[in-house]
Amino acid sequence: MPEPSGISRKSLLKAAALAVPAPLLMAGAARAMTGDRLEPTPFCDDGDDPTPPQIEGPYFKPSSPQRGSLLEPGMAGTRLTVTGYVFGTGCQPLGNVLLDFWQADDNGAYDNAGFRLRGHQYTNAQGAFTLTTIVPGLYPGRTRHIHVKAQAPNRPVLTTQLYFPNEPRNTTDTLFDPRLLMTVRPVGSAKEASFDFVLSVAPSPGTPSPSGSSRPPQPGGTWAPDIAYAIGAQVTYAGVTYRCLQGHTSMAGWEPPNVPALWQRV
Ligand SMILES: [Fe+2]
Numbered sequence: 442m443p444e445p446s447g448i449s450r451k452s453l454l455k456a457a458a459l460a461v462p463a464p465l466l467m468a469g470a471a472r473a474m475t476g477d478r479l480e481p482t483p484f485c486d487d488g489d490d491p492t493p494p495q496i497e498g499p500y501f502k503p504s505s506p507q508r509g510s511l512l513e514p515g516m517a518g519t520r521l522t523v524t525g526y527v528f529g530t531g532c533q534p535l536g537n538v539l540l541d542f543w544q545a546d547d548n549g550a551y552d553n554a555g556f557r558l559r560g561h562q563y564t565n566a567q568g569a570f571t572l573t574t575i576v577p578g579l580y581p582g583r584t585r586h587i588h589v590k591a592q593a594p595n596r597p598v599l600t601t602q603l604y605f606p607n608e609p610r611n612t613t614d615t616l617f618d619p620r621l622l623m624t625v626r627p628v629g630s631a632k633e634a635s636f637d638f639v640l641s642v643a644p645s646p647g648t649p650s651p652s653g654s655s656r657p658p659q660p661g662g663t664w665a666p667d668i669a670y671a672i673g674a675q676v677t678y679a680g681v682t683y684r685c686l687q688g689h690t691s692m693a694g695w696e697p698p699n700v701p702a703l704w705q706r707v
Contacts, residue, residue, distance in 0.1 A: 491639045493620055524570065529644060537563050540562055542589050584611050596640065669688070678696055
Protein backbone atom coordinates (compact mmCIF):
# COMPACT_ATOMS: atom_id res chain seq x y z
CA MET A 442 0.00 0.00 0.00
CA PRO A 443 1.60 3.29 -0.96
CA GLU A 444 2.14 5.58 1.96
CA PRO A 445 4.38 8.57 2.40
CA SER A 446 7.45 7.55 4.29
CA GLY A 447 7.62 8.58 7.89
CA ILE A 448 3.90 8.29 8.56
CA SER A 449 2.60 5.40 10.54
CA ARG A 450 -0.69 3.75 9.89
CA LYS A 451 -1.74 5.07 13.27
CA SER A 452 -0.96 8.62 12.21
CA LEU A 453 -2.71 8.09 8.92
CA LEU A 454 -5.81 6.92 10.67
CA LYS A 455 -5.74 9.97 12.89
CA ALA A 456 -5.13 12.21 9.90
CA ALA A 457 -8.06 10.61 8.18
CA ALA A 458 -10.17 11.24 11.24
CA LEU A 459 -9.26 14.91 11.06
CA ALA A 460 -9.62 15.39 7.34
CA VAL A 461 -12.26 13.06 5.97
CA PRO A 462 -16.00 13.70 6.23
CA ALA A 463 -17.67 11.31 8.61
CA PRO A 464 -19.52 9.21 6.04
CA LEU A 465 -16.28 8.62 4.17
CA LEU A 466 -14.48 7.86 7.40
CA MET A 467 -17.12 5.34 8.28
CA ALA A 468 -16.79 3.81 4.85
CA GLY A 469 -13.04 3.72 5.27
CA ALA A 470 -13.37 2.05 8.64
CA ALA A 471 -15.69 -0.50 7.15
CA ARG A 472 -13.18 -1.25 4.42
CA ALA A 473 -10.43 -1.49 6.97
CA MET A 474 -12.45 -4.00 8.90
CA THR A 475 -12.96 -6.12 5.86
CA GLY A 476 -9.33 -5.86 4.90
CA ASP A 477 -9.91 -4.30 1.50
CA ARG A 478 -7.94 -1.16 2.12
CA LEU A 479 -5.45 -1.55 4.93
CA GLU A 480 -2.91 -4.30 5.06
CA PRO A 481 -2.78 -6.53 8.14
CA THR A 482 0.87 -5.57 8.66
CA PRO A 483 0.82 -1.79 8.69
CA PHE A 484 3.65 0.54 8.03
CA CYS A 485 4.86 1.98 11.29
CA ASP A 486 8.16 3.70 11.56
CA ASP A 487 7.72 6.63 13.88
CA GLY A 488 8.42 4.73 17.08
CA ASP A 489 5.07 5.27 18.72
CA ASP A 490 5.25 4.93 22.46
CA PRO A 491 2.69 2.86 24.30
CA THR A 492 -0.42 4.69 25.43
CA PRO A 493 0.43 6.23 28.80
CA PRO A 494 -1.31 4.99 31.93
CA GLN A 495 -3.44 7.11 34.22
CA ILE A 496 -4.87 6.57 37.67
CA GLU A 497 -7.95 4.39 37.96
CA GLY A 498 -9.83 6.86 40.14
CA PRO A 499 -12.42 5.93 42.74
CA TYR A 500 -15.28 4.77 40.52
CA PHE A 501 -14.15 1.60 38.74
CA LYS A 502 -16.33 -1.45 39.23
CA PRO A 503 -15.37 -4.92 37.98
CA SER A 504 -17.72 -7.22 36.11
CA SER A 505 -19.27 -4.65 33.81
CA PRO A 506 -21.68 -6.02 31.20
CA GLN A 507 -20.30 -6.88 27.77
CA ARG A 508 -21.70 -4.32 25.35
CA GLY A 509 -20.47 -1.88 22.77
CA SER A 510 -23.28 0.57 23.41
CA LEU A 511 -23.77 2.14 26.80
CA LEU A 512 -26.91 3.96 25.68
CA GLU A 513 -30.14 3.29 27.49
CA PRO A 514 -33.65 4.54 26.73
CA GLY A 515 -34.16 8.09 27.89
CA MET A 516 -30.52 8.65 28.70
CA ALA A 517 -29.69 12.36 28.61
CA GLY A 518 -26.61 13.70 26.93
CA THR A 519 -24.97 14.28 23.57
CA ARG A 520 -24.58 11.04 21.66
CA LEU A 521 -20.95 10.05 21.18
CA THR A 522 -19.39 7.30 19.09
CA VAL A 523 -15.75 6.49 19.76
CA THR A 524 -13.93 4.35 17.22
CA GLY A 525 -10.33 3.30 16.95
CA TYR A 526 -7.81 0.53 16.89
CA VAL A 527 -5.55 -1.19 19.38
CA PHE A 528 -1.98 -1.76 18.21
CA GLY A 529 1.10 -3.40 19.66
CA THR A 530 4.45 -1.66 19.77
CA GLY A 531 5.21 -3.01 16.31
CA CYS A 532 1.99 -1.35 15.10
CA GLN A 533 0.49 -4.79 14.69
CA PRO A 534 -3.29 -4.74 15.18
CA LEU A 535 -4.29 -6.54 18.37
CA GLY A 536 -7.48 -8.56 18.30
CA ASN A 537 -9.45 -9.83 21.27
CA VAL A 538 -8.24 -6.97 23.47
CA LEU A 539 -10.54 -6.37 26.42
CA LEU A 540 -11.65 -2.74 26.61
CA ASP A 541 -13.61 -1.84 29.74
CA PHE A 542 -15.07 1.67 29.68
CA TRP A 543 -16.70 3.62 32.49
CA GLN A 544 -17.73 7.24 32.65
CA ALA A 545 -19.90 9.87 34.29
CA ASP A 546 -23.40 10.63 33.05
CA ASP A 547 -24.58 13.90 31.57
CA ASN A 548 -24.68 15.42 35.05
CA GLY A 549 -21.18 14.29 35.96
CA ALA A 550 -22.32 11.42 38.19
CA TYR A 551 -21.08 7.82 38.19
CA ASP A 552 -23.46 4.94 38.75
CA ASN A 553 -21.86 3.19 41.70
CA ALA A 554 -24.90 1.06 42.48
CA GLY A 555 -25.43 -0.44 39.02
CA PHE A 556 -23.65 -0.48 35.70
CA ARG A 557 -25.09 2.50 33.86
CA LEU A 558 -22.45 3.89 31.48
CA ARG A 559 -20.17 0.94 32.15
CA GLY A 560 -19.37 -1.82 29.68
CA HIS A 561 -16.66 -3.96 28.23
CA GLN A 562 -16.02 -5.25 24.73
CA TYR A 563 -13.29 -6.93 22.70
CA THR A 564 -11.47 -5.67 19.63
CA ASN A 565 -12.10 -7.57 16.42
CA ALA A 566 -9.40 -9.36 14.43
CA GLN A 567 -8.32 -6.05 12.91
CA GLY A 568 -7.89 -4.50 16.34
CA ALA A 569 -10.91 -2.24 15.89
CA PHE A 570 -13.49 -1.19 18.44
CA THR A 571 -16.59 1.00 18.55
CA LEU A 572 -18.03 2.50 21.71
CA THR A 573 -21.46 4.11 21.56
CA THR A 574 -22.21 6.33 24.51
CA ILE A 575 -22.81 9.94 25.54
CA VAL A 576 -20.40 12.77 26.14
CA PRO A 577 -19.62 12.52 29.86
CA GLY A 578 -20.58 15.43 32.06
CA LEU A 579 -18.18 17.42 34.16
CA TYR A 580 -17.70 16.95 37.88
CA PRO A 581 -15.69 19.04 40.31
CA GLY A 582 -11.94 18.94 39.97
CA ARG A 583 -11.73 17.16 36.63
CA THR A 584 -11.85 17.93 32.97
CA ARG A 585 -14.04 15.86 30.68
CA HIS A 586 -12.83 12.27 30.36
CA ILE A 587 -13.69 8.63 29.82
CA HIS A 588 -12.00 5.90 31.87
CA VAL A 589 -10.82 2.73 30.21
CA LYS A 590 -8.91 -0.44 30.98
CA ALA A 591 -7.29 -2.18 28.05
CA GLN A 592 -5.85 -5.68 28.24
CA ALA A 593 -4.48 -7.82 25.46
CA PRO A 594 -4.87 -11.57 26.08
CA ASN A 595 -2.54 -12.73 28.84
CA ARG A 596 -0.98 -9.30 29.14
CA PRO A 597 -1.04 -6.68 31.91
CA VAL A 598 -3.92 -4.26 32.17
CA LEU A 599 -3.42 -0.70 30.97
CA THR A 600 -5.59 1.68 32.97
CA THR A 601 -5.95 5.11 31.44
CA GLN A 602 -8.34 7.91 30.52
CA LEU A 603 -9.37 9.56 27.26
CA TYR A 604 -9.78 13.31 26.91
CA PHE A 605 -11.69 15.75 24.74
CA PRO A 606 -10.02 18.60 22.84
CA ASN A 607 -10.80 22.25 23.46
CA GLU A 608 -12.07 21.72 26.98
CA PRO A 609 -11.31 24.72 29.21
CA ARG A 610 -10.42 22.47 32.12
CA ASN A 611 -7.75 20.66 30.11
CA THR A 612 -5.41 23.46 31.12
CA THR A 613 -6.09 23.11 34.86
CA ASP A 614 -6.64 19.38 35.40
CA THR A 615 -3.25 18.06 36.48
CA LEU A 616 -4.14 14.56 35.26
CA PHE A 617 -4.78 15.78 31.72
CA ASP A 618 -2.32 14.42 29.15
CA PRO A 619 -2.57 15.51 25.51
CA ARG A 620 -1.28 12.14 24.40
CA LEU A 621 -4.67 10.84 25.50
CA LEU A 622 -6.73 13.34 23.52
CA MET A 623 -9.29 11.89 21.19
CA THR A 624 -10.04 13.55 17.90
CA VAL A 625 -13.65 14.68 18.10
CA ARG A 626 -15.95 16.01 15.42
CA PRO A 627 -19.56 17.15 15.56
CA VAL A 628 -21.94 15.21 13.35
CA GLY A 629 -25.34 16.83 13.45
CA SER A 630 -26.38 16.88 17.07
CA ALA A 631 -24.00 14.05 17.94
CA LYS A 632 -20.24 13.67 18.12
CA GLU A 633 -17.79 11.19 16.68
CA ALA A 634 -14.42 10.58 18.25
CA SER A 635 -11.45 8.41 17.49
CA PHE A 636 -8.53 7.14 19.48
CA ASP A 637 -5.93 4.45 18.85
CA PHE A 638 -4.33 2.60 21.73
CA VAL A 639 -0.78 1.25 21.64
CA LEU A 640 -0.20 -1.53 24.15
CA SER A 641 3.18 -2.87 25.26
CA VAL A 642 2.86 -5.99 23.16
CA ALA A 643 5.81 -6.82 20.95
CA PRO A 644 5.27 -8.41 17.56
CA SER A 645 5.35 -12.18 17.62
CA PRO A 646 8.67 -13.76 16.67
CA GLY A 647 8.66 -14.41 12.98
CA THR A 648 6.35 -11.53 12.24
CA PRO A 649 7.86 -9.52 9.42
CA SER A 650 9.03 -6.15 10.60
CA PRO A 651 6.95 -3.28 9.27
CA SER A 652 8.75 -1.45 6.53
CA GLY A 653 11.27 1.00 7.86
CA SER A 654 10.87 -0.04 11.47
CA SER A 655 14.62 -0.35 11.94
CA ARG A 656 15.27 3.18 10.80
CA PRO A 657 16.53 5.23 13.72
CA PRO A 658 14.50 8.24 14.79
CA GLN A 659 15.43 11.42 13.02
CA PRO A 660 14.59 14.25 15.36
CA GLY A 661 15.61 17.79 14.79
CA GLY A 662 13.88 20.88 13.51
CA THR A 663 12.40 23.95 15.09
CA TRP A 664 10.21 22.08 17.58
CA ALA A 665 11.54 22.13 21.13
CA PRO A 666 10.27 21.23 24.59
CA ASP A 667 9.17 23.82 27.13
CA ILE A 668 7.78 26.17 24.50
CA ALA A 669 4.29 27.67 24.73
CA TYR A 670 2.86 27.01 21.27
CA ALA A 671 -0.32 28.75 20.15
CA ILE A 672 -2.92 27.46 17.73
CA GLY A 673 -1.63 27.87 14.20
CA ALA A 674 2.03 27.90 15.14
CA GLN A 675 4.20 25.99 12.69
CA VAL A 676 7.23 23.92 13.51
CA THR A 677 9.40 21.38 11.79
CA TYR A 678 10.33 18.05 13.28
CA ALA A 679 12.34 15.34 11.57
CA GLY A 680 12.00 17.17 8.29
CA VAL A 681 8.22 17.47 8.47
CA THR A 682 6.22 20.65 9.01
CA TYR A 683 3.41 20.63 11.56
CA ARG A 684 0.72 23.15 12.51
CA CYS A 685 -0.38 23.49 16.13
CA LEU A 686 -4.04 22.50 16.64
CA GLN A 687 -4.33 23.38 20.31
CA GLY A 688 -2.33 25.75 22.47
CA HIS A 689 -0.02 23.96 24.89
CA THR A 690 3.41 23.96 26.44
CA SER A 691 5.56 21.34 24.79
CA MET A 692 7.48 18.67 26.63
CA ALA A 693 9.58 15.63 25.89
CA GLY A 694 7.34 12.82 24.74
CA TRP A 695 4.90 15.22 23.10
CA GLU A 696 6.87 15.54 19.86
CA PRO A 697 4.57 16.42 16.94
CA PRO A 698 4.40 12.92 15.41
CA ASN A 699 3.53 11.49 18.82
CA VAL A 700 0.60 13.80 19.55
CA PRO A 701 -1.63 14.10 16.48
CA ALA A 702 -4.27 15.85 18.56
CA LEU A 703 -1.86 18.74 19.06
CA TRP A 704 0.00 18.83 15.77
CA GLN A 705 -1.27 18.39 12.24
CA ARG A 706 1.14 17.57 9.47
CA VAL A 707 1.00 20.22 6.74
FE1 LIG B 1 -13.60 10.05 36.40
